[in-house]
Amino acid sequence: MTAEIIAVGSELLTPQRVDTNSLFLTDQLNGLGVEVVTKSVIGDDLNRLADAVRRAVSRSEIVILCGGLGPTEDDLTRDAVAAALDRKLIYHPEITEVLEQRFAQLKRKMVEVNKRQAFLIEGAEMLPNERGTAPGQWIAESDAHVMLLPGPPHEMKAMFTRHCLPRLARIVPRQVIRTLVLRVAGMPESDLDQLIAPVYKKYDNPATTILAAAGDIQIHLRARCSTEGEAAALLVEVGWPIELLLGERIYSRNGQPLEEVVGEMLRERHSTLSVAESCTGGLLGERITSVAGSSAYFLGGFITYASRMKVEWLGVPEDIIARCGAVSKETAEAMAMGARRRTGSTYALAITGVAGPDAGGEKAPVGTVYVGLADATGCSVLHRQFIGDRTRIRQFATQMALDMLRRRIAL
């Protein structure tokens, strides 16, 4: 079985907007063993939309439309699907009643135009909208099933999960899709691919996708089988050699981001952490505290952007900054030691570097990053040279710092 997703709305054809509803729907459909074979975005244009629906229904068993169910004249999904399937639109007074109650609950007055939402395509089942006013519709059409869902993501997700998934589960032949997600820090994508391609290239199933961000690579292995057991066995067959090749560079096997993995390690060991940041300006603290419950291990940090602050707050000796520079091994070490001394944390991470685009010099060109890690045994410093814009370099630097801590704790 295959599926097509059609996002409706001219606002999705502007340079500012992407359709993200289809990512949720794809994930849900994949979970049932259904592949999405085409996605499209169509503006508020009756003919184009009807044409797209007609073609989708002719070649895929599942067709999902999102958006265009509102009360205004721009909302054409109902009309377009009715035209495509050559069915009438029928007014349902009982839906108007429900809408009126809905508006009363929201303490708003329902205006006449909202009655447009009470039209169902001939033969359609109404899908209740618990989170908004526009009802959805479910239509069986010869070999295909067509769903009309609202555009706002929280309405769409609730309606799909509650009313479409159970219906789809009865229709779709049972198939299992299982995914293994390995995450790797601090390795260039090309090096990683060269290492593991000989393993995964031999297999169409599981399908392998590699997603690379700054200092962070995700390897997705997706197995499609008829039983859980087969899928699990296939993921081991391909995943295990990859895990052996990558070794301790893998920081998570369940999709968790690095800040969560490090947070769990700290929590388990009743250890605490503090940070001192220069070029990352708070990003490291932000990532660590993005994890709910991080107050259990994160004490706090210093954003020592000006050199004076490094001296005053962290006790970095002025002559080290004068002699070695604010971006240097020595400064990173003194920052980490200072942060640990000032907080009494088990570990302290310090980052100093040149994020660019300006500044940087012969000693420390743009992209230079030093990370210091202090604990009871002393302090070690790593140096890296990154390539990219300001955002990427800052991302690289925090990834490098968190991974350095992960490896230290894991020792």
Place this chain on the structure above:
Amino acid sequence: MTAEIIAVGSELLTPQRVDTNSLFLTDQLNGLGVEVVTKSVIGDDLNRLADAVRRAVSRSEIVILCGGLGPTEDDLTRDAVAAALDRKLIYHPEITEVLEQRFAQLKRKMVEVNKRQAFLIEGAEMLPNERGTAPGQWIAESDAHVMLLPGPPHEMKAMFTRHCLPRLARIVPRQVIRTLVLRVAGMPESDLDQLIAPVYKKYDNPATTILAAAGDIQIHLRARCSTEGEAAALLVEVGWPIELLLGERIYSRNGQPLEEVVGEMLRERHSTLSVAESCTGGLLGERITSVAGSSAYFLGGFITYASRMKVEWLGVPEDIIARCGAVSKETAEAMAMGARRRTGSTYALAITGVAGPDAGGEKAPVGTVYVGLADATGCSVLHRQFIGDRTRIRQFATQMALDMLRRRIAL
């Protein structure tokens, strides 16, 4: 003239990937006065792809395909377009030569399979790829122009800008599209829309799009006219009443984000800033320092996540925390005053709040945020109650803080 964009590649049909190339292309096409009327994503499937191209060519003057130009068997764009247009694929040995040179430069050996990239569709012009190996193609087909571009964004963007834009500029009837972007902080989307809808709803041109993020709303007015003068006049006609209605809530008229606007204000006044963050954990510092050159006005900050750090680093009196709580007007004030005292900055911003999802109590439920702003005249504190998840509440809080500073400086 209208355009359609087709993104090719099965990896774009997974739950992890969105096609973003089309956003760049839409922006470029809009700049020429061309509307994008349909976007689609098609997997590596020859028939579906050929069918999509056939239909696109039959109804739009500009058809752009991205991806599927690589050397492997999955790369089907050349074959699909040839099939759709009923043209032959012709081998060009001179392209192979260029490819061989390219590989030699990259110190890689060209393998036989790369010769697939040397096939051009009958009648196509080759578009050189300065950033990669896959050449693009430009085909004139009766009323339509079809472009085959590579998938990697940096290759696609360079090729489009250098080789497609000049060709399109000769074809597209001259039309001007100008955009006014107003950004507004700290106003719920529904309140804003209620206020300004009576103005913009009267106009189809300029088209109005409202994009809302946590505490940050963008209003895009896009005017399509035959001359610059008409477009400018239209933007004033609609934009000016909107500006009057929103008044000082507008923080930028050119799309600049709030941290840049505040940064420029500080720089112009030779003022400096420091921060003290609790629930935002570094996000405020991160936003301020995301602006290149922020070291001119940003001194540094304290991430006082644990209460003890608020006392030790910022001198928040212990009895204030005990009596009023770490999330309180009094603590926010003491944090801001402390940060200013410890850094000597002109302004100091402090944030304390409950980002959730856990904790929070009767006094300070999840979503409570206090922002303190200290300067030479003393300290003021604002209190807000936000709704949303951890990420949104932290975003709201930093937006509120930056906007509070903007309004203070603008006084």
